[in-house]
Amino acid sequence: xxxxxxxxxxxxxxxxxxxxxxxxSVIDDARRRGATRLxxxxxxxxxxxxxxxxFPLLVDANVQTVQGNYDHSIGxxxxxxxxxxxxxxxxxxARISYSYTFENxxxxxxxxxxxxxxxxxxxxxxxxxxxxxxxxRQTNEFLWESTTPDPxxxxxxxxxxxxxxxxxxxxxxxxxxxDTNLIVNVxxxxxxENDGCTDVSYCMLTAGExxxxxxxxxxxxxxxxxxxxxxxxxxxxEFTETIETxxxxxxLEILPAKERARGKC
Amino acid sequence: xxxxxxxxxxxxxxxxxxxxALWIQLGGTLCNLQCTHCFISCSPKNKSLDLMSLADVExxxxxxxxxxxxxxxxxxxxxxxxxxxxxxxxxxxQQGPVTLLTNGTLTTLERxxxxxxxxxxxxxxxxxxxxxxxFTPETNDVIRGRGTFERAMRGVENLVSVGFLPIxxxxxxWDPSENLNVIAGFSEELRRRGYDxxxxxxxxxxxxxxxxxxxxxxADYERITEDMWRGYDASLxxxxxxxxxxxxxxxxxPILVDDPAGSIGTSLTESxxxxxxxxxxxxxxxxxxxxxxxxxxxxxADGGY
Ligand code: SF4
Ligand code: SF4
Ligand SMILES: [Fe+2]
Numbered sequence: 001x002x003x004x005x006x007x008x009x010x011x012x013x014x015x016x017x018x019x020x021x022x023x024x025s026v027i028d029d030a031r032r033r034g035a036t037r038l039x040x041x042x043x044x045x046x047x048x049x050x051x052x053x054x055f056p057l058l059v060d061a062n063v064q065t066v067q068g069n070y071d072h073s074i075g076x077x078x079x080x081x082x083x084x085x086x087x088x089x090x091x092x093x094a095r096i097s098y099s100y101t102f103e104n105x106x107x108x109x110x111x112x113x114x115x116x117x118x119x120x121x122x123x124x125x126x127x128x129x130x131x132x133x134x135x136x137r138q139t140n141e142f143l144w145e146s147t148t149p150d151p152x153x154x155x156x157x158x159x160x161x162x163x164x165x166x167x168x169x170x171x172x173x174x175x176x177x178x179d180t181n182l183i184v185n186v187x188x189x190x191x192x193e194n195d196g197c198t199d200v201s202y203c204m205l206t207a208g209e210x211x212x213x214x215x216x217x218x219x220x221x222x223x224x225x226x227x228x229x230x231x232x233x234x235x236x237x238e239f240t241e242t243i244e245t246x247x248x249x250x251x252l253e254i255l256p257a258k259e260r261a262r263g264k265c
Numbered sequence: 266x267x268x269x270x271x272x273x274x275x276x277x278x279x280x281x282x283x284x285x286a287l288w289i290q291l292g293g294t295l296c297n298l299q300c301t302h303c304f305i306s307c308s309p310k311n312k313s314l315d316l317m318s319l320a321d322v323e324x325x326x327x328x329x330x331x332x333x334x335x336x337x338x339x340x341x342x343x344x345x346x347x348x349x350x351x352x353x354x355x356x357x358x359q360q361g362p363v364t365l366l367t368n369g370t371l372t373t374l375e376r377x378x379x380x381x382x383x384x385x386x387x388x389x390x391x392x393x394x395x396x397x398x399x400f401t402p403e404t405n406d407v408i409r410g411r412g413t414f415e416r417a418m419r420g421v422e423n424l425v426s427v428g429f430l431p432i433x434x435x436x437x438x439w440d441p442s443e444n445l446n447v448i449a450g451f452s453e454e455l456r457r458r459g460y461d462x463x464x465x466x467x468x469x470x471x472x473x474x475x476x477x478x479x480x481x482x483x484a485d486y487e488r489i490t491e492d493m494w495r496g497y498d499a500s501l502x503x504x505x506x507x508x509x510x511x512x513x514x515x516x517x518x519p520i521l522v523d524d525p526a527g528s529i530g531t532s533l534t535e536s537x538x539x540x541x542x543x544x545x546x547x548x549x550x551x552x553x554x555x556x557x558x559x560x561x562x563x564x565x566a567d568g569g570y
Contacts, residue, residue: 144390145388146362146388146389146390147335147336147362147389147390148335149334149335149336149360149361149362149389150360151329151330151331151332151333151334151360151361152285152333152334152335152361154333155283155332155333156333253464256362256390256392257384257390257391257392257429257430258388258389258390259390260430260462261428261430265462
């Protein structure tokens with residue numbers, strides 16, 4: 001009798017936002033837990049310091065990467081991040097991080113960002129898994145838990161011919177099973193989840209006998225070093241305080257009622 | 266008074282799309298107020314469009330669920346006039362997030378409390394958008410009627426006290442250069458009343474209905490032309506992926522709900538398949554300002570820049 005091999009594990013990282021220290025920690029954590037395939041769902045820049053430090057980590061660890069709205073904008077040398085914010089204050093902060101990131105991303109990596117694919121389709125446990133940034137139909141669509149109802153998800157699963165959808169872009173992780181399909185917002189590794197904890201998180205998919213199980217894994221990293229570097233780069237206090245406290249200080253005005261009620265901004 | 270549509274030959278066509286948002290004209294054209302700028306001239310006696318019941322709404326909810334609708338907006342008129350409001354909201358929240366557009370003046374603590382219970386029992390968000398004009402009784406009440414500022418603010422306080430975070434929308438009846446002052450004033454007033462995380466949104470004035478009589482109405486050249494349409498992102502328009510239903514059937518958008526040109530049959534499914542000519546002068550405002558009716562706030566909460 002042969003010993004059954006351990007179930008296959010796939011790690012999914014959300015927006016990195018130039019948080020190379022957190023990225024290092026989640027890559028280590030995912031490898032330690034036995035992930036054999038690593039994916040990033042895009043938005044490598046924003047908020048954090050030294051955007052160029054993220055790329056070698058992704059390349060060295062062979063992390064396949066989806067193109068986020070940020071990556072598309074930086075890669076195509078656009079003049080804004082196309083984050084989909086509709087509020088002047090959100091746009092104000094978005095502009096600060098975008099121009100910093102744009103100036104500090106070298107040409108070589110801008111080209112690399114430009115050439116990323118807007119989605120990646122993989123198979124796990126015999127099921128089709130669609131990796132995208134915002135939603136399968138739009139890179140900067142926000143899929144929040146409380147505004148993404150089941151009937152709408154059924155339409156997405158049907159239109160995009162997939163069993164599992166994995167996305168990021170909002171910064172808040174959640175998952176739901178709809179009929180036999182699974183949607184996972186994998187959160188982000190670039191900043192904490194607006195719950196007063198400084199950890200970041202990523203999603204681990206495990207192929208089991210009954211299909212795919214998604215676990216959101218929390219990871220601590222050297223957030224004090226990150227905020228110190230952000231301060232010395234002159235990035236706004238709203239960004240550093242978010243990293244230091246675990247509460248978002250620049251709240252997205254598009255944050256829906258339920259999600260917003262859980263936070264402080 | 267509705268303005269006359271331009272000849273259809275020059276009008277760009279809105280392409281068929283999905284049903285992401287369903288607008289429900291729950292309050293019809295009936296409202297306890299009679300604002301001077303109301304774009305469908307609502308009043309306590311305007312029964313052009315009647316109130317809707319749960320039975321009226323139900324078939325559209327069934328159709329919308331099948332079409333994979335993402336969100337639901339209830340408007341009027343005034344939605345709190347509708348006795349079955351709570352039951353209709355509860356039913357709709359079974360299949361998606363709901364936003365109520367209200368003038369706030371009838372939002373009692375009792376009704377807010379019941380809605381909070383309903384909201385707590387579902388995974389989907391229940392949002393409120395409360396309309397005001399300006400941040401003082403002086404600016405608001407000349408448009409909305411005496412005492413309405415104070416009554417609306419009570420409504421906001423009631424919603425906040427049970428845990429809702431209402432979005433305060435204001436039609437821009439002031440000079441745009443005053444925007445930052447108006448916003449700062451609003452925020453301060455709201456904090457003073459216990460709303461420490463105010464969400465504000467400024468809406469452009471639509472020159473139709475009562476508003477057309479108040480100011481000059483639309484000039485003839487204010488239409489979307491083929492030139493303006495070329496390269497334009499149609500998804501910015503409210504009608505792009507939404508429809509509106511009333512007691513009279515399906516309409517292209519809530520702005521044209523009381524205009525015969527906005528009526529497009531009785532089936533949501535069929536209404537999605539046919540291209541709609543954007544002939545109306547109100548379409549010009551949409552073209553200029555984009556989707557004026559989504560939930561996103563258009564104002565900073567604390568003037569932080
Ligand atoms: S603007 Fe709103 S509150 Fe005022 S009359 Fe019209 S429906 Fe009523
Ligand atoms: S008024 Fe605006 S939302 Fe209505 S049909 Fe015209 S463009 Fe579309
Ligand atoms: Fe994004």
